[in-house]
Amino acid sequence: MTYATVMVSLALDQPNEPRLRVAGELAERFGAALVGVAAAKFAPPLFFTDGAEAQRLLDEEEDSVKRCLADLEAEFRGATSTRGARVEWRSATDFPARYVLAQARCADLIVSGGQSPVFSDAFSLVSPRDLVMQAGRPLLFVPDRIDWLDLRSVLVAWKDTPESRRAVADALPLLRKAKDVAIVEIPEEGDDRSAAMARVGDVAAWLARHGVTATARVPEATGNETAAVQLERVAGDVGAGLIVAGAYGHSRFRELILGGVTQSLVTQTARCVLLSH
Numbered sequence: 001m002t003y004a005t006v007m008v009s010l011a012l013d014q015p016n017e018p019r020l021r022v023a024g025e026l027a028e029r030f031g032a033a034l035v036g037v038a039a040a041k042f043a044p045p046l047f048f049t050d051g052a053e054a055q056r057l058l059d060e061e062e063d064s065v066k067r068c069l070a071d072l073e074a075e076f077r078g079a080t081s082t083r084g085a086r087v088e089w090r091s092a093t094d095f096p097a098r099y100v101l102a103q104a105r106c107a108d109l110i111v112s113g114g115q116s117p118v119f120s121d122a123f124s125l126v127s128p129r130d131l132v133m134q135a136g137r138p139l140l141f142v143p144d145r146i147d148w149l150d151l152r153s154v155l156v157a158w159k160d161t162p163e164s165r166r167a168v169a170d171a172l173p174l175l176r177k178a179k180d181v182a183i184v185e186i187p188e189e190g191d192d193r194s195a196a197m198a199r200v201g202d203v204a205a206w207l208a209r210h211g212v213t214a215t216a217r218v219p220e221a222t223g224n225e226t227a228a229v230q231l232e233r234v235a236g237d238v239g240a241g242l243i244v245a246g247a248y249g250h251s252r253f254r255e256l257i258l259g260g261v262t263q264s265l266v267t268q269t270a271r272c273v274l275l276s277h
Helices: 016-031 052-078 096-104 128-134 162-170 174-175 192-209 226-240 250-257 261-265
Strands: 003-011 033-040 085-095 107-114 139-142 152-157 179-185 214-217 242-246 272-276
Touching: 003 085, 003 096, 016 033, 016 107, 016 139, 033 052, 033 096, 052 085, 096 128, 128 139, 128 174, 128 272, 139 192, 152 162, 152 192, 152 226, 162 174, 162 192, 162 214, 162 242, 162 272, 174 242, 179 192, 179 226, 192 214, 214 272, 242 261, 261 272
Parallel strands: 003 033, 003 107, 033 085, 107 139, 152 179, 152 242, 179 214, 242 272
Antiparallel strands: 139 272
């Protein structure tokens, strides 16, 4: 398995350089095609007018959206001009989520990031949460402060769910290029630690059969800390530049309201995260 096509999702009014750098590096590492994608739509004003004045305002705003998309294309082509990868640009005046999710059919991996509020502007930004839930492709979330995809140490956040199994399989190309891989399960209070060790040991053995050497670890349970806090501490201990995790093992509504590991991963700014659902 490899990544033959890497797609990078760009957004209006946000820094796109980190995503462009990481996506370009990935395309070169894997000899993959690189597809840039963006969409935006005119947001109707909160006031009402009609007639010629209304049409003038509509035309002006639609022209503004088209200019912004043209600027994004120029930014994409400028950032990829020295890359050896095959490059393609796709854009539309459309709702970003609808358009980007449709284009995801051509990609093996989607690179996204930027600010990720719970309720984002549906006219100019596709939320990473929407991408990972609906794209049917792994999502590589790249925070604004990241300069490169650091694969010297990778942490696989294991939970015995279909989402985690899918994430590890989706991450295989990256794991094969990593120097150190740690499989970590964060136990909950009352969990059988030996059973957890058996689970992460199975994952490490599976990876070994795919040419990836990984260590398995289960930290001691701490009832006064959330799984997200414990995972962040382990990631810091191993110096992880990338975390691989299944997204929304609990319901998405529960995580958005009460918080959870996925919610924490897409809001932290220290490292890249590969998510699958």
